[in-house]
Amino acid sequence: KQEVTQIPAALSVPEGENLVLNCSFTDSAIYNLQWFRQDPGKGLTSLLLIQSSQREQTSGRLNASLDKSSGRSTLYIAASQPGDSATYLCAAGDNDMRFGAGTRLTVKP
């Protein structure tokens, strides 16, 4: 069974900092890896999808990389803003995408 781990569990940074969130998975035979954002009491908002043949995806200030051989993905957030405060979740897998427990990010003004 695929297991996904996210480090750190929580992160607090001052506004303007660049930061990296980490995601590791145990089974490298994945089709997709997807990063989500979840605000309190809300559903998940898709940020970036990396398919197994890809190494990275970029959207605005976000960049996600995928290294299947080592079972790792990172989400890089440039020039963080208070509005980026949320829980960030990664999911990896096939038909049954497995989630990590998330990283709770706080960006202080």
Next chain:
Amino acid sequence: GAGVSQSPRYKVAKRGQDVALRCDPISGHVSLFWYQQALGQGPEFLTYFQNEAQLDKSGLPSDRFFAERPEGSVSTLKIQRTQQEDSAVYLCASSPGQANTGELFFGEGSRLTVL
């Protein structure tokens, strides 16, 4: 609709009651997923449909949980004889193609509280 719609948003049930949670996926989306999210945890996979076929139900925690998608669009997750440990947010997601080919789009979830 524009996004995945779930109802009810909030449901309080007495222990032993049956509940039904509804998911309206994005129009035309082939794949539909149900997840269970406990407080402070990531979502846990429950079941997956491709059109009307339930291809994977390995995550359903017990035979009290049942899901259907009879016409390949709207789906219902039913929980019989609810227990306190069933309290969680139930999330529905849809994807345009087969499960392993595309992006997942989530609804806002249905928060179930069992007293």
